[in-house]
Amino acid sequence: MSVHHHAGPEAGPGPEPHGSLRDYTIGFLLSVVLTAVPFWLVMGDVSWSKQTVAFVIMGFAAVQMVVHMVYFLHMTPKSEDGWTLTSLVFTLILVVITLAGSLWVMYHLDSNMMPRHPTQAEARSLD
Amino acid sequence: MGHALTTEQAAARTLFYHADEHDHEAGGSTLLGFWIYLMSDCLIFAVLFATYGVLSNNYAGGPEPKELFDLSLVAVNTTMLLLSSITYGFAMLSSYRKSVAATQLWLVVTGLFGAAFLSIELYEFAHMIHEGAGPQRSAFLSAFFTLVGTHGLHVTFGIVWLITLMIQVGKHGLTKANARRLACLSLFWHFLDVIWIGVFTFVYLMGMLR
Numbered sequence: 122m123s124v125h126h127h128a129g130p131e132a133g134p135g136p137e138p139h140g141s142l143r144d145y146t147i148g149f150l151l152s153v154v155l156t157a158v159p160f161w162l163v164m165g166d167v168s169w170s171k172q173t174v175a176f177v178i179m180g181f182a183a184v185q186m187v188v189h190m191v192y193f194l195h196m197t198p199k200s201e202d203g204w205t206l207t208s209l210v211f212t213l214i215l216v217v218i219t220l221a222g223s224l225w226v227m228y229h230l231d232s233n234m235m236p237r238h239p240t241q242a243e244a245r246s247l248d
Numbered sequence: 249m250g251h252a253l254t255t256e257q258a259a260a261r262t263l264f265y266h267a268d269e270h271d272h273e274a275g276g277s278t279l280l281g282f283w284i285y286l287m288s289d290c291l292i293f294a295v296l297f298a299t300y301g302v303l304s305n306n307y308a309g310g311p312e313p314k315e316l317f318d319l320s321l322v323a324v325n326t327t328m329l330l331l332s333s334i335t336y337g338f339a340m341l342s343s344y345r346k347s348v349a350a351t352q353l354w355l356v357v358t359g360l361f362g363a364a365f366l367s368i369e370l371y372e373f374a375h376m377i378h379e380g381a382g383p384q385r386s387a388f389l390s391a392f393f394t395l396v397g398t399h400g401l402h403v404t405f406g407i408v409w410l411i412t413l414m415i416q417v418g419k420h421g422l423t424k425a426n427a428r429r430l431a432c433l434s435l436f437w438h439f440l441d442v443i444w445i446g447v448f449t450f451v452y453l454m455g456m457l458r
Contacts, residue, residue, distance in 0.1 A: 145341070149333070219298050
């Protein structure tokens with residue numbers, strides 16, 4: 122039931138979705154783990170292939186971004202009547218188009234335009 | 249209203265909403281507006297990430313990420329930013345409790361962590377430029393300095409804003425307007441931390457894997 126109770130001048134919709142100490146603590150602990158593991162994967166001696174490590178750390182980054190959105194930015198599907206989520210989804214679509222489009226087009230442009238890349242040693246000798 | 253309602257329907261409806269629209273209090277839509285600004289900022293960073301992604305292999309015979317990046321320094325930097333995020337959270341929690349002293353204390357701590365982050369970043373930049381790996385050395389380095397520098401510039405403005413707000417809170421206390429401003433800076437500060445996750449993952453960690 123969505124009956125509004127106007128208790129006094131301070132009532133009404135709060136200025137922002139409130140976080141609690143519990144939210145911040147959970148968010149912080151999760152972030153520490155989600156940050157430490159990727160650093161350890163790259164800095165420590167891990168016998169995985171570079172490609173595997175790259176995929177795993179990208180996964181960790183994506184999860185950590187969601188953790189920050191939920192526990193630090195207090196995003197819920199209902200905040201601001203759903204407009205924060207709507208604008209976020211719209212932005213993410215644009216971000217994906219920008220990133221994927223640029224990388225895709227420029228990769229093909231690069232491989233079609235350049236007959237071959239000079240090696241490091243050759244490039245250095247040109248300096 | 250053009251509808252003909254039976255008295256029961258009308259009675260049932262009054263339970264659910266008021267006949268008159270509420271007054272919209274001043275600043276009621278500020279946070280949504282600020283959120284939309286952050287989304288546009290997100291697009292700026294998307295373009296800078298795309299630029300970096302395209303140019304990150306073009307070393308022009310210059311230094312490569314492996315020779316330049318010091319991951320332990322980046323790890324310390326990441327820790328600073330993460331700690332500043334939780335301390336800003338504590339400042340927000342103190343402001344809900346209407347404790348001016350605690351809010352100010354946590355804002356100072358947040359500002360110090362932010363300043364530590366910036367100092368380490370500037371040290372890293374200065375070190376790279378000193379070694380001849382400045383933004384003009386290669387396309388990779390131009391893109392690197394633009395992306396990481398833009399993030400650093402945001403943190404700088406965040407700190408300026410934080411100091412401004414501390415003066416405001418000191419002068420006027422935790423008024424409704426100041427609570428709203430604190431909430432906006434909270435969004436900004438945590439948003440910068442989200443961008444940093446992208447930076448340390450795609451620029452530094454992936455750079456070392458190359």
